[in-house]
Every structure is written in structure tokens, then in C-alpha cells.
Amino acid sequence: MTSTKSRPTNLNPLITDLAGLDLITDANQIAKLSQDYYTFSPVLQPLLADKTGDLVVRPVNEAEVLKVAAACVKFKVPLTVRGAGTGNYGQCVPLEGGVILDMTRMNAIHWVKPGLACVEPGLKMAAMDKQTRETGWEVRMAPSTYRTATIGGFIGGGSGGIGSVTYGQLRDRGNLQAVRVVTMEDQPRVIELRGDDVYKVAHAYGTNGIITELEIPLAPVYPWAEVIVTFSDFMTAARFGLALSNSDGLIKKLVCGCAAPIPTYFAALRSYIPDGAHCVLLMIAESSLEPLGELIKEFGGTIGYQKTAQEASKGITLAEYSWNHTTLHARSVDSSLTYLQTLLPDDNLALLEHLYHHFKDEVMLHLEFLRVAGSARPAALQVVRYTTEERLNQIIAYHESKGAFIFNPHTYILEDGGMKAIDIEQLKFKEMVDPYGLLNPGKMRAWLERSRL
Amino acid sequence: MTSTKSRPTNLNPLITDLAGLDLITDANQIAKLSQDYYTFSPVLQPLLADKTGDLVVRPVNEAEVLKVAAACVKFKVPLTVRGAGTGNYGQCVPLEGGVILDMTRMNAIHWVKPGLACVEPGLKMAAMDKQTRETGWEVRMAPSTYRTATIGGFIGGGSGGIGSVTYGQLRDRGNLQAVRVVTMEDQPRVIELRGDDVYKVAHAYGTNGIITELEIPLAPVYPWAEVIVTFSDFMTAARFGLALSNSDGLIKKLVCGCAAPIPTYFAALRSYIPDGAHCVLLMIAESSLEPLGELIKEFGGTIGYQKTAQEASKGITLAEYSWNHTTLHARSVDSSLTYLQTLLPDDNLALLEHLYHHFKDEVMLHLEFLRVAGSARPAALQVVRYTTEERLNQIIAYHESKGAFIFNPHTYILEDGGMKAIDIEQLKFKEMVDPYGLLNPGKMRAWLERSRL
Ligand SMILES: Cc1cc2nc3c(=O)[nH]c(=O)nc-3n(C[C@H](O)[C@H](O)[C@H](O)COP(=O)(O)OP(=O)(O)OC[C@H]3O[C@@H](n4cnc5c(N)ncnc54)[C@H](O)[C@@H]3O)c2cc1C
Ligand SMILES: Cc1cc2nc3c(=O)[nH]c(=O)nc-3n(C[C@H](O)[C@H](O)[C@H](O)COP(=O)(O)OP(=O)(O)OC[C@H]3O[C@@H](n4cnc5c(N)ncnc54)[C@H](O)[C@@H]3O)c2cc1C
Numbered sequence: 001m002t003s004t005k006s007r008p009t010n011l012n013p014l015i016t017d018l019a020g021l022d023l024i025t026d027a028n029q030i031a032k033l034s035q036d037y038y039t040f041s042p043v044l045q046p047l048l049a050d051k052t053g054d055l056v057v058r059p060v061n062e063a064e065v066l067k068v069a070a071a072c073v074k075f076k077v078p079l080t081v082r083g084a085g086t087g088n089y090g091q092c093v094p095l096e097g098g099v100i101l102d103m104t105r106m107n108a109i110h111w112v113k114p115g116l117a118c119v120e121p122g123l124k125m126a127a128m129d130k131q132t133r134e135t136g137w138e139v140r141m142a143p144s145t146y147r148t149a150t151i152g153g154f155i156g157g158g159s160g161g162i163g164s165v166t167y168g169q170l171r172d173r174g175n176l177q178a179v180r181v182v183t184m185e186d187q188p189r190v191i192e193l194r195g196d197d198v199y200k201v202a203h204a205y206g207t208n209g210i211i212t213e214l215e216i217p218l219a220p221v222y223p224w225a226e227v228i229v230t231f232s233d234f235m236t237a238a239r240f241g242l243a244l245s246n247s248d249g250l251i252k253k254l255v256c257g258c259a260a261p262i263p264t265y266f267a268a269l270r271s272y273i274p275d276g277a278h279c280v281l282l283m284i285a286e287s288s289l290e291p292l293g294e295l296i297k298e299f300g301g302t303i304g305y306q307k308t309a310q311e312a313s314k315g316i317t318l319a320e321y322s323w324n325h326t327t328l329h330a331r332s333v334d335s336s337l338t339y340l341q342t343l344l345p346d347d348n349l350a351l352l353e354h355l356y357h358h359f360k361d362e363v364m365l366h367l368e369f370l371r372v373a374g375s376a377r378p379a380a381l382q383v384v385r386y387t388t389e390e391r392l393n394q395i396i397a398y399h400e401s402k403g404a405f406i407f408n409p410h411t412y413i414l415e416d417g418g419m420k421a422i423d424i425e426q427l428k429f430k431e432m433v434d435p436y437g438l439l440n441p442g443k444m445r446a447w448l449e450r451s452r453l
Numbered sequence: 454m455t456s457t458k459s460r461p462t463n464l465n466p467l468i469t470d471l472a473g474l475d476l477i478t479d480a481n482q483i484a485k486l487s488q489d490y491y492t493f494s495p496v497l498q499p500l501l502a503d504k505t506g507d508l509v510v511r512p513v514n515e516a517e518v519l520k521v522a523a524a525c526v527k528f529k530v531p532l533t534v535r536g537a538g539t540g541n542y543g544q545c546v547p548l549e550g551g552v553i554l555d556m557t558r559m560n561a562i563h564w565v566k567p568g569l570a571c572v573e574p575g576l577k578m579a580a581m582d583k584q585t586r587e588t589g590w591e592v593r594m595a596p597s598t599y600r601t602a603t604i605g606g607f608i609g610g611g612s613g614g615i616g617s618v619t620y621g622q623l624r625d626r627g628n629l630q631a632v633r634v635v636t637m638e639d640q641p642r643v644i645e646l647r648g649d650d651v652y653k654v655a656h657a658y659g660t661n662g663i664i665t666e667l668e669i670p671l672a673p674v675y676p677w678a679e680v681i682v683t684f685s686d687f688m689t690a691a692r693f694g695l696a697l698s699n700s701d702g703l704i705k706k707l708v709c710g711c712a713a714p715i716p717t718y719f720a721a722l723r724s725y726i727p728d729g730a731h732c733v734l735l736m737i738a739e740s741s742l743e744p745l746g747e748l749i750k751e752f753g754g755t756i757g758y759q760k761t762a763q764e765a766s767k768g769i770t771l772a773e774y775s776w777n778h779t780t781l782h783a784r785s786v787d788s789s790l791t792y793l794q795t796l797l798p799d800d801n802l803a804l805l806e807h808l809y810h811h812f813k814d815e816v817m818l819h820l821e822f823l824r825v826a827g828s829a830r831p832a833a834l835q836v837v838r839y840t841t842e843e844r845l846n847q848i849i850a851y852h853e854s855k856g857a858f859i860f861n862p863h864t865y866i867l868e869d870g871g872m873k874a875i876d877i878e879q880l881k882f883k884e885m886v887d888p889y890g891l892l893n894p895g896k897m898r899a900w901l902e903r904s905r906l
Contacts, residue, residue, distance in 0.1 A: 114676050115704070115740030136589055136673075167701050174702025174744040195747045217702070217740055220589075220673030223567050246827025248620050249627025249670070251568070287568030287670055291627040294648045374699025375828035 011054050014099075017071040021064055022105065024056035033082060033100050038090035040327055042338055042386050043410040048090045053080060053100035060105045062182065062190065062212040069188035069210065072099055072438055079184065080440045081206035083122065083153025086145040088324060090412040091157040091205045095442035101210065103152050112137060115218050116177060121152020121211045128216075137218035140167045140175060144323035152211050155179070155202050159407070162254045162283065162319050164370035165245050167219065172371075176202055177217055181209030183433035191433070200429040205414050207444045208426060209433045222285040224253055226312040228269065228304030229296055230277040234259045234356060237278040238349055238367060238378065240299040244282070245369040245376030250292060251285035256322040257367040259356065262383055265330040268316050272304035279304065281318040323381065326366045330383045338392070341407040342380040342399055343372070351402055352378060361385065363395060380404075415445045422446040464507050467552075470524040474517055475558065477509035486535060486553050491543035493780055495791055495839050496863040501543045506533060506553035513558045515635065515643065515665040522641035522663065525552055525891055532637065533893045534659035536575065536606025539598040541777060543865040544610040544658045548895035554663060556605050565590060568671050569630060574605020574664045581669075590671035593620045593628060597776035605664050608632070608655050612860070615707045615736065615772050616672065617823035618698050625824075629655055630670055634662030636886035644886070653882040658867050660897045661879060662886045675738040676762030677706055679771045680745065681722065682754040683730040687712045687809060690731040691802055691820060691831065693752040697735070698822040698829030703745060704738035709775040710820040712809065715836055718783040721769050725757035732757065734771040776834065779819045783836045791845070794860040795833040795852055796825070804855055805831060814838065816848060833857075868898045875899040 015023065024030060034052040038044040054077075059065045072079045078098030085092055094100060103122035110118040112135050119128055125146040129139045141163030143149050149158070155176060160169035167175060178194040181201050190212065193200060201208045231237035241257045244250060257280045263273040273279050280301070284292055286309055296303060312318075321329060327339040340363070344352055356365055362385050367378040386392060389410075396406050411417050427446040430439075437447055468476065477483060487505040491497040507530075512518045525532045531551030538545055547553060556575035563571040565588050572581060578599040582592045594616030596602050602611070608629060613622035620628060631647040634654050643665065646653060654661045684690035694710045697703060710733045716726040726732050733754070737745055739762055749756065765771075774782060780792040793816070797805055809818055815838050820831040839845060842863075849859050864870050880899040883892075890900060 113740070115738055172702040173700060173747060174704075174741055177740070177743060195743060220675070222673070247626060248824040248827060249625040251627075285568055287566070287630070288627055290630060290648060294626060371701040374701060 011077070014071050014075045014077055015055065017074070018057060018068060021067065022058040022060065024058070030054065030056050030100065033085065033102060034094055036085040036087040036090060036092055038088060038093065038412065040088055040324070040331065040339060041410045043389050043392065044090055044412060048093045048412065051090075051093045051095055052097065053094040054097045056100045056102050058102045058105045062180070065101070065106075065182045065210055065212055066188050066190070068099065068101060069182050069184050073184050073186060073188065073436065076436060076438065078438050078441050079210075081152075081156065081210050083150030083156065084124070084145070084148045085153075086143070086149045087153065087157045088409055089417055091443070092153070092440070093412065094440070098438075103150060106212065107150075110213070112218070116215060117218055118213065118215050119151055120213060121155075122150050125149050125151055125154060132218055133221050136221050138221045139163070140217055140219040141170070144319055144325040146319070151214060151216060155211065155214060156204065156206050159203070160370060161323050163219065164368070165252055165255050165376065166371065168371040170202065171199070175217060177215035179211050179215075180213040181211050181433070183209055184438050185433060185435065200425055203418065204426055205443045206440045207414065207434070207447065208430050208439065210439075222251055222253075222287075223309035224283045224312065225286045225289055225309055226307045226318045227282040227284060227289070227292065228272050228318070229280045229282065229301040230273050230304050231280070231299070231301050232277060234278045234365065235349070235353055236299055237280050237301070238352060240295070240301055241280050241367060241369050242349060242376060242378065243299070244292070244295055245371075247295065250288040250295070252283065252288070254281065254283035254319060254322055255369040256281040256318075256326070257365075257369075257378070258326060259365040261361075262326065262330060262364050262366055265333045266321055267329075269304075269321065281321055283318060323368060326381060327383060336386055338384050338386040339409060340380070340382045340384055340396065340399070341409050342382065343405040343407070344378050344380060345403050346372070346375065346377055347403075349378070351404060352380070354402065355399070355404070358398075359395070412443060413445050414443050464530070467524050467528045467530055468508065470527070471510060471521060474520070475511040475513065477511070483507065483509055483553065486538065486555060487547055489538040489540040489543060489545050491541060491546065491865065493541055493777070493784065493792060494863045496842050496845070497543055497865060501546045501865065504543075504546045504548055505550065506547040507550045509553045509555050511555045511558045515633070518554070518635045518663055518665055519641050519643070521552065521554060522635050522637050526637050526639060526641065526889065529889060529891065531891050531894050532663075534605075534609065534663050536603030536609065537577070537598070537601045538606075539596070539602045540606065540610045541862055542870050544896070545606070545893070546865070547893070551891070556603060559665065560603075563666070565671070569668060570671055571666065571668050572604055573666060574608075575603050578602050578604055578607060585671055586674050589674050591674045592616070593670055593672040594623070597772055597778040599772070604667060604669060608664065608667060609657065609659050612656070613823060614776050617821070618705055618708050618829065619824065620672065621824040623655065624652070628670060630668035632664050632668075633666040634664050634886070636662055637891050638886060638888065653878055656871065657879055658893055658896045660867070660887065660893045660900070661883050662892070675704055675706075675740075677736045677765065678739045678742055678762055679760045679765040680735040680737060680742070681725050681757035681771070682733045682735065682749055683726050683757050684733070684752070684754050685730060687731045687818065688802070688806055689752055690733050690754070691805060693748070693754055694733050694820060694822050695802060695829060695831065696752070697745070697748055698824075700748065703741040703748070705736065705741070707734065707736035707772060707775055708822040709734040709771070709779070710818075710822075710831070711779060712818040714814075715779065715783060715817050715819055718786045719774055720782075722757075722774065734774055736771060776821060779834060780836060789839055791837050791839040792862060793833070793835045793837055793849065793852070794862050795835065796858040796860070797831050797833060798856050799825070799828065799830055800856075802831070804857060805833070807855065808852070808857070811851075812848070865896060866898050867896050
């Protein structure tokens with residue numbers, strides 16, 4: 001990936017056009033606001049470490065976003081949208097400098113109806129959840145970074161998370177109702193997308209317009225109890241997780257399984273998990289705790305701890321040991337560790353069992369159960385003992401050869417990390433809304449290679 | 454099935470023991486309270502038409518139930534529990550006379566917590582729903598008879614219904630939290646069953662104790678919109694129903710598909726369904742209507758009507774065209790029609806398509822989608838053009854030979870209508886709580902044949 005554009009040298013005319021807006025020109029601050037969590041990847045580290053923008057703008061409303069878009073188009077300056085910068089693959093790291101559009105000041109909730117909220121993109125997901133919960137509704141799914149991550153960044157760069165065991169992923173119809181986006185045309189304008197059209201900008205890494213408003217479906221609030229269940233045998237833990245995820249009568253929000261020795265990286269939880277044990281971390285409706293007990297009995301699990309929703313609301317929360325927080329805790333103990341993201345086939349855990357025995361300690365299994373087209377499956381966010389990029393690629397290739405689908409977290413290219421295929425609808429939309437290719441340049445393969453398509 | 458017991462001739466001593474209780478001794482009224490909807494079955498009609506109890510007792514609390522149980526044991530009088538008598542297979546028809554224990558006066562709600570309610574068995578399900586909804590929680594699943602059916606009767610003789618597309622069936626762990634039952638021992642007592650133990654009395658046709666209290670898990674309230682979608686091709690309608698049922702991001706309560714000519718039996722809906730069209734009747738969260746529109750588009754369906762929750766709360770409700778109300782409407786036009794109940798395999802509708810073409814008009818397909826172990830499947834409540842019992846049995850045998858599972862509605866024997874197998878746990882429990890076999894005698898095969906087991 002070599003950049004063809006030279007960096008804008010003189011931003012003064014642009015800065016003049018943006019007079020009155022909240023600008024950050026301090027190089028240190030800009031450098032900080034140019035980074036995300038790609039550092040989880042030893043492959044991405046050298047590629048992105050020195051990338052920075054040239055100016056940060058923090059709009060407070062859509063009118064200001066339109067102003068920034070117009071100025072960037074006028075001077076042909078790249079624009080990279082940023083939420084909280086918690087992405088894992090350098091999604092919001094500007095490859096060609098330019099403006100970082102920090103959305104965190106656009107954080108209002110416009111309205112909440114039963115099952116639906118209209119919000120601004122810079123709203124932190126925890127803040128959104130807190131406010132909508134007062135009306136009896138909560139966020140359907142959130143990344144484990146919900147305390148800092150923005151809803152716009154989740155839609156722009158995330159995939160699913162806590163809640164996906166019930167509602168599937170962001171890409172599933174019904175989990176995103178509508179978006180408003182500002183374009184980067186000569187005359188920037190606002191487009192509202194509803195229905196399936198939302199996928200023209202969802203999970204596009206901010207390359208297809210600047211999201212300024214979203215309608216997000218909500219879930220009813222349950223009091224969520226938290227439970228740690230431990231097992232002496234990993235495959236039993238995995239089978240328990242799958243059975244629970246497929247138990248239609250049990251209401252759950254998180255089913256996360258970690259093979260030993262992953263639990264040893266969870267300092268605050270260690271006393272609840274025997275040495276050598278495998279654990280399953282759960283968020284489950286309080287009213288489902290009693291039948292959960294029967295399922296635990298059936299699988300021979302042991303309860304490490306069980307907290308009511310009230311108790312769980314204080315102190316540590318299991319959510320922050322799940323999804324990529326598992327990786328975070330592992331890396332905070334041993335920074336040579338990295339990770340993979342894998343969707344396992346619907347084969348009753350046969351491939352999982354094979355992979356568990358095949359890779360042993362080199363690829364430690366961390367499972368997140370989620371719904372895919374109506375039934376539960378494990379996704380694996382394996383913690384990997386990294387040696388070389390070559391070996392990492394061998395591991396990936398082995399998974400793929402066996403029928404697992406890898407969402408490669410060691411690339412910042414949209415398509416290579418995701419569904420692999422070029423999304424023609426997204427490309428056509430980009431050609432319309434970003435004709436100069438100024439939005440987060442270098443991230444969308446379809447755009448880079450469009451002359452060959 | 455021949456009865457070995459002679460009917461109690463003189464009930465006066467029993468009546469004396471029950472002085473002060475609400476008794477019905479009028480023969481006409483007793484006869485009425487001895488019947489249910491077995492009349493849907495031309496096979497059951499001649500077997501049950503003349504069966505009546507000898508006395509109806511209507512207890513108002515558990516203490517009175519204990520009193521009735523003690524008196525029946527003392528005089529060895531059969532006791533058959535009755536809710537609203539809306540069962541389809543003569544579940545509450547007394548085969549050997551005796552006492553009909555009408556539970557409808559025990560209809561209090563003891564408490565409602567988030568996700569859970571504690572109620573008395575004689576509570577009508579619509580009344581329960583109305584009251585719990587005020588706290589933001591509703592009944593998870595209900596039969597289409599919810600207006601009159603009692604919760605005790607649903608647990609005693611029902612299987613699932615409106616809501617099962619999300620929560621599965623009553624037999625699924627988590628859908629019944631606890632029950633209290635009065636036994637028929639020499640010293641009748643109250644037993645509380647929790648966890649998996651509830652299945653010792655759930656769906657036992659009142660042969661394993663008299664339920665006096667239940668803890669029933671609840672679902673969060675959504676505003677339920679109602680939609681009729683029509684299709685010119687039946688298999689497309691079925692595929693749409695399956696896809697919707699498996700759409701994790703769409704919140705639904707009812708997905709009911711009816712092949713032509715079934716919709717012609719729906720007088721009040723006829724103007725919304727073109728002649729010859731197949732229809733899918735839906736209850737769907739208002740917030741999911743927009744993405745539903747995309748799914749309808751994808752399958753080429755046409756919206757017959759769409760009502761908001763507010764509009765749907767007045768006038769006809771689609772729920773009362775679904776489940777066995779479909780059969781009811783068909784039979785009210787043509788009383789020679791009968792029905793079957795079938796669980797189709799998880800084969801992507803292959804067998805369904807075969808059966809549709811194989812039986813044509815003789816077996817009209819009515820589908821109810823429901824969750825089974827985590828994924829959606831169609832159950833069929835086919836409307837059958839009845840000719841002879843022999844032909845009906847041929848039809849059943851053909852289904853079974855192809856891998857469909859028939860829950861035969863043409864038998865009043867517990868095991869023959871349900872899972873076919875003898876439930877050893879239920880039998881062992883019965884031996885303890887009903888040593889004289891007085892509860893609803895003649896219904897449980899395991900008990901009748903226990904000497905051979
Ligand atoms: C420890 C850890 C755990 C994580 N767990 C999860 C998880 O469970 N599930 C998950 O999906 N992800 C997870 N992530 C990744 C990330 O935290 C989430 O996807 C998060 O929602 C991103 O939000 P953000 O505000 O930080 O977005 P950013 O990182 O700032 O942006 C993400 C992408 O969206 C684009 N974008 C941001 N705002 C807009 C906008 N208004 N308009 C258009 N494009 C926009 C950006 O350009 C960028 O490409 C995790 C990351 C870490 C480090
Ligand atoms: C048109 C129509 C539609 C229907 N739709 C459905 C449907 O969608 N789903 C479904 O599952 N069923 C359905 N049914 C069957 C029936 O309506 C339901 O199962 C209903 O819940 C039964 O409740 P009830 O109060 O009428 O019970 P009853 O018919 O009075 O009793 C049912 C059984 O439970 C026992 N019982 C009742 N109360 C107690 C108690 N307190 N303790 C112990 N045992 C007890 C009785 O002895 C009997 O064996 C339908 C029937 C009709 C006629």
C-alpha cells in the first residue's frame with residue numbers, strides 16, 4: 001500500500017475557512033488523536049506508528065460538519081473521522097495526514113421511543129445506555145469498550161459485542177435503522193439513508209460520508225446478573241456455552257468462554273477461578289438464574305461467583321473481560337501476545353475441538369457466542385503467542401483451510417479485515433459522495449483498485 | 454381404553470365433607486364443565502361426548518384445594534382439574550366421573566418482579582397479561598385462546614403459542630420457574646417444585662397433582678404492530694416466514710403462514726388477502742417495521758394491512774387467527790375439517806415442500822414458526838379434509854415415515870399426543886403423589902401400564 005497523494009503542506013487557508021470552530025493545532029495532541037488500538041497487532045505497529053493528521057476539528061453540530069467538509073473539498077485535504085479512537089485496526093489512523101474530524105462533541109440524544117433512539121454519533125455508548133435505560137430501554141449490543149467508544153465509531157468500525165448472543169451483529173438487518181451522512185461533494189450535502197441503504201455507510205471506516213445522526217434500535221432493560229462458571233475440561237465449557245446460547249427460555253447478554261491459561265491474565269478475577277480451570281463469563285437476566293443453575297449442573301460446571309445486577313453495578317464488570325478486553329488483559333501481562341478473530345462453522349464445535357488440540361498453547365481459545373442467522377455459534381478471539389508474521393499467516397491459513405472464517409485484525413484495509421469481498425454498493429456510493437477520495441484515504445480496497453474493477 | 458373403575462354412586466358423604474365450599478350439583482352445568490374442544494377431532498367426538506363428572510367444586514384458595522383432595526382420597530373419588538376447558542384433546546374431560554375441580558376462582562397475582570410473576574392457576578392469561586403489562590412485562594407465550602384459557606391449564610395441557618417464535622415452548626428450560634402442587638396422598642400436602650423438577654407436573658394433564666401456584670417468567674413489553682403479508686407462491690411465503698423467524702435483529706411475537714385456501718376461511722380478513730393468495734400473519738415490534746419492509750421486499754411479498762400497536766389493540770387481532778384459531782375459523786365454515794400438529798425437521802423446508810405438493814388440498818398447510826433449541830422451525834397445524842379415521846391415520850403415518858414428528862391431536866392419552874415416550878420421572882412422581890390413581894384417571898399411559906414397565 002503506497003500512497004499516491006502528497007501531504008497537504010499549507011493548511012492555513014483551510015484553517016482560515018474554519019475560523020470559529022473548535023480546532024486543535026498542537027502537534028502532540030494531534031499525534032495522540034491520530035492513533036487507535038492497532039497496537040494489539042505487531043504487524044500493524046510498524047505500519048502506522050508514525051501516521052498523524054495535521055489538524056483536529058471538533059464540530060458541535062451538523063452545520064459545522066458541512067463547513068469542514070466544504071473546506072476539505074475546496075482545498076483537497078483528506079478528512080478522517082474519529083470517534084473515541086478505540087478501533088483495533090487503525091481504522092481512524094490517517095494514512096495521508098489532513099484533518100482529523102473528532103466527533104465527540106456531537107453527543108446529544110434527540111429522542112428515545114420504545115425500542116428506538118435517535119442520537120448523535122459522538123455519544124459514548126455507556127452514556128447512551130445510561131440515558132435510554134431510564135426509559136426502560138438499553139443498547140442492544142456494545143463493544144467491551146462501551147465506556148469510551150462512541151456509537152458513530154461502533155457503526156463506522158465495529159461489528160458486534162455484548163448483546164450479540166441475542167441480537168446478532170451490527171450487519172444483521174434490524175440493528176441499525178437509519179443514518180444521516182454529510183458528503184464530500186463540491187457542494188457537501190446531507191443524505192438520509194434508511195432500510196438496507198444504511199449498509200452503504202455502516203462499517204465503511206468513515207470512507208463513505210460523515211455520519212451526523214443515527215437511529216439505533218434498543219433492547220428492553222433486564223436486571224443483568226453476572227456469573228463466572230468454571231470447568232475442568234475446555235470442550236465441556238464450550239458445549240455449555242453453546243447450549244446456553246441456544247436456550248431460548250434463558251435471557252442472556254454475554255456468553256464468553258476462555259480456555260486456560262487465559263483466566264490467569266485476569267488479575268481481579270483470579271481468586272474465583274481455580275488454577276488450570278477454563279471459565280465462562282456470563283451476563284444473564286436475574287429471572288433466568290434459577291434455570292441457569294440447572295444447565296450448569298447438567299454440564300458439571302462450578303459457579304465461581306454470582307452477582308445480582310445490583311452487586312454487578314459496582315466494581316468490576318465481566319463485560320470488561322470479554323470481547324477484545326480479554327486480549328487487552330492478556331497483553332497487559334505479556335505484550336508479546338496478539339490475537340485473531342474467527343467465525344467458526346455451524347458444526348457442533350467439531351472444528352473448535354480440532355483447533356484446540358492442534359494449536360495447544362500457541363493459540364489460546366477465547367470464544368464469544370453470538371447469533372448468526374438465527375442460531376448461536378462461537379466466534380473465537382484467540383489470544384496468540386506471536387513469533388513472526390510468517391507464522392501468524394500460517395496460523396490464519398490453517399484456520400481458513402479447515403473452514404473457519406478469519407476476520408483478520410492485522411490489516412487496516414476494510415475488505416481484507418472483513419468479508420473479503422468488494423462491496424459494490426459501497427463503492428458506487430463512495431463514487432457519488434466522495435468523488436475526490438478524500439475520506440480516510442487508503443483504507444478501501446474497492447476505491448484504490450476501482451480502475452481494475 | 455376400557456375403564457376398570459366403576460363410577461362412584463353416592464357422593465353425599467363427600468358433599469357433606471365439602472360443606473361451605475362452592476359446589477355445583479346441577480347436572481346440566483356439570484355436563485358443560487366436563488367438556489372441552491376435543492370436538493375438533495372426529496375421532497375423539499364419539500369417545501368423549503357422553504363423559505361427565507358428578508360434582509363441580511370451585512375452590513378459592515389452597516386450603517380449600519387440600520380439603521377437596523382429602524375428601525376425594527377418603528372416598529376414593531376421581532378428581533379432574535379444570536381451567537377454562539379450552540384444551541383440544543379432552544385433557545380435562547373426566548373419563549370416570551367424580552369431582553371436576555374448577556380452578557377459575559383462584560385467579561390472584563401474588564407478585565410481579567422484572568421478568569417473573571407469581572400467580573394462581575385459575576388466572577386467565579389475558580388478565581395476567583393486562584396486569585403484568587402495567588409493570589412493563591408481559592406473558593412470554595400464550596395460546597390463541599389467551600382470552601379465556603387459564604395459566605394453570607396452559608401449563609397443565611398446553612405446549613406453546615404466540616411468543617414461541619422467540620422463547621421456544623413451555624417445555625424449554627426457563628419458561629416455567631416453579632409450581633406448588635397439592636397431592637392426593639392419604640394426608641394431602643403441598644409440594645413446591647423448582648428448577649427441572651417442574652416438569653414432573655407440567656404438561657401432565659393434571660394427573661400428577663393439583664397446581665395451586667406458579668412462577669411464570671415474563672417478557673419485556675413491546676408495542677406489537679400487526680401485519681398481513683401476502684404471496685402468490687406458498688413456498689416463498691414459507692421461506693419468508695423462516696427468514697423472518699431467523700432474523701435476530703427483528704423482534705417478533707407471531708409468524709403464522711397459511712396456504713390458500715385457508716385465508717378464505719378468515720371472514721374478517723378476506724378483503725385484505727387476494728383470492729388464491731397465501732398469507733403470513735405477523736405480530737412484530739413497531740421499531741422493527743421498517744427493516745421488516747426490506748425483508749418483505751426481498752421476498753416479493755405484498756402488505757395486506759399494517760396496524761400500529763395502538764390500532765391493533767382495537768377490533769380483530771391476528772393472534773386470534775393463528776395457532777388453533779386457524780382451525781377454529783376453518784371449522785366454523787366447514788365442520789367436516791379437522792387438523793394435525795406436526796414439527797417439521799430442520800431441513801430448510803425440503804420436507805414441507807414435498808408435503809405441500811404431495812397432499813395438495815387434502816392437507817392444507819398452516820405453519821407456526823417457533824424456536825427449537827435455538828433456531829427457528831415451522832410447526833404445522835394442518836387443516837385436514839377429513840374422510841375416515843383410516844385415511845387420517847394413513848396421512849399421519851406418511852408424515853412420520855418422511856421424518857416429520859406428529860403430536861397427534863386425535864388421542865386423549867398424554868403420551869400418545871405428545872413425545873410418545875413414557876416419562877419415568879412423571880410416573881415416579883405420580884406413584885408418590887397420587888397412589889390411588891384418582892387424578893384424571895385414564896389419561897396417563899405410563900400409569901395404566903405400570904405393571905408392565
Ligand atoms: C479492548 C478493546 C475491545 C474492543 N471490543 C470490541 C467489541 O467487542 N466489538 C467491536 O465491534 N469492536 C470492539 N473493539 C473495537 C472498537 O472499540 C469498537 O468498534 C468501537 O465501537 C469503536 O468506537 P470508537 O468511537 O472508538 O471509533 P473509532 O475507533 O474512533 O472509529 C472507528 C471507525 O469508524 C469511523 N467513524 C467514527 N465516527 C464516524 C462517523 N461519525 N461517521 C463515519 N465514520 C465514523 C472511523 O473513521 C473509524 O474508521 C474493541 C477495541 C478494543 C481496544
Ligand atoms: C381455538 C383453540 C386454540 C388453541 N391454541 C393453542 C395454542 O396456541 N397453544 C396451546 O398450547 N394450546 C392451544 N389450545 C389448547 C388450549 O386452549 C390451551 O392449552 C390452554 O392453555 C388450556 O387452558 P385451559 O385453562 O383451557 O385448560 P383446560 O383445558 O381446562 O386444562 C388443560 C389441562 O390442564 C389440566 N389443568 C388445568 N388446571 C390445572 C391445575 N391447576 N393443576 C393441574 N392441572 C391442571 C387439566 O386437567 C387439563 O388436563 C387451543 C385450543 C383451542 C380450542
